[in-house]
Amino acid sequence: MTDFPAAARVELANGQLRANLHHATQTIRAKRAGVVAELPDWEELREAGRGIKADVLARLDEYLVQFESAAQAAGAQVHWARDAAEANAIVVEVARDHGVSEVVKMKSLTTDEIHLNDALAAAGISALETDFAELILQLDGDWSSHILVPAIHRNRTEIRDLFARTIADGPLTDDPSELAEAARVYLREKFLGARMGVSGANFGVAETGTICIVESEGNGRMCTTLPPVLVSILGIEKLVPSFADLEVFLQLLPRSSTGERMNPYTSLWTGVTPGDGPQEMHIVLLDAGRTRVLADEVGRVALHCIRCSACLNVCPVYTRTGGHAYGSVYPGPIGAILTPQLIGVDQAPSLPYASTLCGACYEVCPVKIDIPAVLLHLRSKVVEHKGATPERLAMRAMGWVFGSARRLRFAQRLGRVAQRPLVRGGSIRRLPGPLAGWTQGRTMRPVARESFRRWWSRRP
Amino acid sequence: MFPAEQTCCGQLHLNSGYRDDAAALARRFVEVFGEYDAIVSPSSSCVGTVRELYPQLVPEAARVGARVFELSELLVNELGVDDVGAYFPHRVTYHPTCHSLRVTRVGDAPLRLLRKVRGLELVELPAADECCGFGGTFAVKNADTSIAMLADKCASIVSTGASVCSAVDGSCLLHIGGGLERQGTEVRALHLAEILASTEDA
The missing domain is CATH 3.40.50.10420 (NagB/RpiA/CoA transferase-like)
Structure with missing residues (x-):
């Protein structure tokens, strides 16, 4: 089973690969833009x-x-x-x-x-x-x-x-x-x-x-x-x-x-x-697997693909990780929607998440495959398949908090207290648990001392 | 007006595959904002979610969605204002976030506002339309790839010599700002609204 984040980590560490990829994809991207504009x-x-x-x-x-x-x-x-x-x-x-x-x-x-x-x-x-x-x-x-x-x-x-x-x-x-x-x-x-x-x-x-x-x-x-x-x-x-x-x-x-x-x-x-x-x-x-893809009304557009690879060359993820991270002969954005459908989302659950949903792929696709829309569709299938996970619980909890303004205000107050041991000089340099990935290369801004809604309510 | 009952549009849930939770928040949005003629948000990706994606979740959202605008869209395209009388004597570069560019399609509205700010020197960002690597939960699920993308974005920003990088999405700015700070640069990430709200007095 493909684990995109882990495979990407290995590929990202290969400086030669990233240089080769950057050079090649930038060149072909510019050529494409030129002849399409004609x-x-x-x-x-x-x-x-x-x-x-x-x-x-x-x-x-x-x-x-x-x-x-x-x-x-x-x-x-x-x-x-x-x-x-x-x-x-x-x-x-x-x-x-x-x-x-x-x-x-x-x-x-x-x-x-x-x-x-x-x-x-x-x-x-x-x-x-x-x-x-x-x-x-x-x-x-x-x-x-x-x-x-x-x-x-x-x-x-x-x-x-x-x-x-x-x-x-x-x-x-x-x-x-x-x-x-x-x-x-x-x-x-x-x-x-x-x-x-x-x-x-x-x-x-x-x-x-x-x-x-x-x-x-x-x-x-x-x-x-x-x-x-x-x-x-x-x-x-x-x-x-x-x-x-x-x-x-x-x-x-x-x-x-x-x-x-x-x-x-x-x-x-x-x-x-x-x-x-x-x-x-x-x-x-x-x-x-193609008839199975065909049976999915949203996902079937992946079968429109004519294998041009324009989506790979503009993808900010592919151009950094390369194709091997996708663990399939179909890499890049189109691979992220085609592979899980051909072999089953349970066999490649990390692929629909191998995208920032930036939309560059959809913009260049010659047959207008709305790749971000299919990614969202497949993500919901992954969630359905995985059932009860800690993430599912966290999302439920956040949904509950967002279900009332009072609960949100309370959560913000709680956040201000909880973050105290983490804040150093106005920013957070290390987050715990599943959020640790964030502070691997970024600091985090703490919850503001005063929320917008409070500032708004006390305006003269 | 600031309807106090508002919370979150549910983009996080929708983009992570939790459609039911997102649909509940979409219905809530329609209830809270349904009666207003125009709804403004400082986040282009939230506007994109409400305007472009809500209708797939809750059909009745299409009616409200059409009245939702990103801040610069409202000012420039709807109200015909590009000079808000702001003063901001700094070298600024602008990062067009992916959703503002390809989903919400705010066009050059933010740039038109920035060009009219007194004292502001606007410098072009190389490879501006390249994603910064945020992508919601992508930033955590695929932290290594996200950070590789961020490193390139930060290098582009630093190469401009700007002291401020601006955008119309708080989440991308949180990511970019966090990267710039971690790398020890002095460049700040500021929302367009923060620049537009700056005056000679304050």
């Missing part, structure tokens, strides 16, 4: 994105069946997976059918979510990550800390050392183009020999059965075109009704995500095309 109809686009996603969720049952038949008609084999285990078993079976011992993978949060690589490894199949950052993490046994930039917590010197130890043929400097070249040389061989590719999906078009992938490096296109067998796994919420709807998301996503007007590679394919690309195409439609 569009006079940005707010209308956001509203369109929100509207399309709301429609998809409202009629998901119809769109899924439509997508399945369109994809099948185009020659794809469609599988339904209720959970991670079912999805993984399907991929393992496809690999076994073809006697494949290594698959090439493009970056996919969905496959990280279901721990596909571990499942493949258990079946004796190695999964090679071909995204530059994912490759770095895989070579080092590390894991993603950002939706878009998984190795955001690593700097180029660390990467140089890692490559020198693992994939590089000769000596290496920390020049980014040299590092990229080392990865390119290593991966090119792998692509050419690969017999099975695995991908996620950014969008699935219900009308046509098309899958759409949006990326920067082009490794995804290689994974989805070179091997003769391809398996694409998509969360059931990834559908859009029609091809025309992509127009909205292909504007919203790159500007919000990498801060580019358009991403370098957008791949779209529909089933199998004889003589061109993979000749066997599998699509796995994954639930893994």
Whole structure:
């Protein structure tokens, strides 16, 4: 179970991490703001994105069946997976059918979510990550800390050392183009020999059965075109009704995500095309908790997410703690509302509280997910789940005090007396019990000698 | 008028997940303030709670909520006053709190008031729209992260050379002021109302 405060404490102590994160998120944040400001109809686009996603969720049952038949008609084999285990078993079976011992993978949060690589490894199949950052993490046994930039917590010197130890043929400097070249040389061989590719999906078009992938490096296109067998796994919420709807998301996503007007590679394919690309195409439609999220009228907006990561880059919490503190492949504000819903609030009760409710995430979200509102909703579910706690009692007691002005006046008088041993030179430097966290880095002002209401009543 | 029966809006309860307790306080607020034409509060986050969030708890609160204003909103936007005749001969920087910026949306009303204060030198705060790290119970539940955010906010404030940091939320100011004092700086955290209430006589 994720304990965000404890995990954050560890991450906060890592000065290198905080410097890397600060630099990277500030850069990408400024780029995003620049390209978003260029569009006079940005707010209308956001509203369109929100509207399309709301429609998809409202009629998901119809769109899924439509997508399945369109994809099948185009020659794809469609599988339904209720959970991670079912999805993984399907991929393992496809690999076994073809006697494949290594698959090439493009970056996919969905496959990280279901721990596909571990499942493949258990079946004796190695999964090679071909995204530059994912490759770095895989070579080092590390894991993603950002939706878009998984190795955001690593700097180029660390990467140089890692490559020198693992994939590089000769000596290496920390020049980014040299590092990229080392990865390119290593991966090119792998692509050419690969017999099975695995991908996620950014969008699935219900009308046509098309899958759409949006990326920067082009490794995804290689994974989805070179091997003769391809398996694409998509969360059931990834559908859009029609091809025309992509127009909205292909504007919203790159500007919000990498801060580019358009991403370098957008791949779209529909089933199998004889003589061109993979000749066997599998699509796995994954639930893994999504229908449970869908059943929650307030929380379901989390399924609107198009994984752009704009909310991470502006979040004052994420930009200091990094992604690992969230204990999930979905970190940051969106992770704080998505993870507890996917795995159950009892499994991640600290995540809905990993926010100051500052609202910066809502402001940048390209599909207008009101993250603070969902955080409040989930907090009330956590409280409900936890039942009787000391905090519950304290809140009850405060509610009782606030229930009458007389009781509040009495509590203030009591406070003035109780604080006496704590006040030194006009301020409190150490608070007891659960409030000790406050004075860890702040002094506390004592209760005023005279309350406003008393001052008001004795005015001339 | 100061209705003596008023207590707390329940933001603490609502933001911590205690909706029932918050709803009881929301109903109480409607009872105590229901008859007034305009209601003013010096806390933008409390105004945001009453105006933007109460209606989800108690539908009848929407009617009262629309008449609730944050102090600078009332002065500048409703009454058309930006010069209150204050005098405050200090270098001041202004921190736009998250709720005043993104929930209550007071805009530049506090800055317009500060610009008209005699003797006051207003200096811009770098990374002003970044949260100070208070966040209600967040400050205690996630004390380490809260303090990391506060350290950056304090550094921004100190970099301006201001002797006072002002805002329109008492709770954020309590947090910022506590950080500035703990770090041994001389910079004070003062509510906008305290500056506006300063005159040449006192």
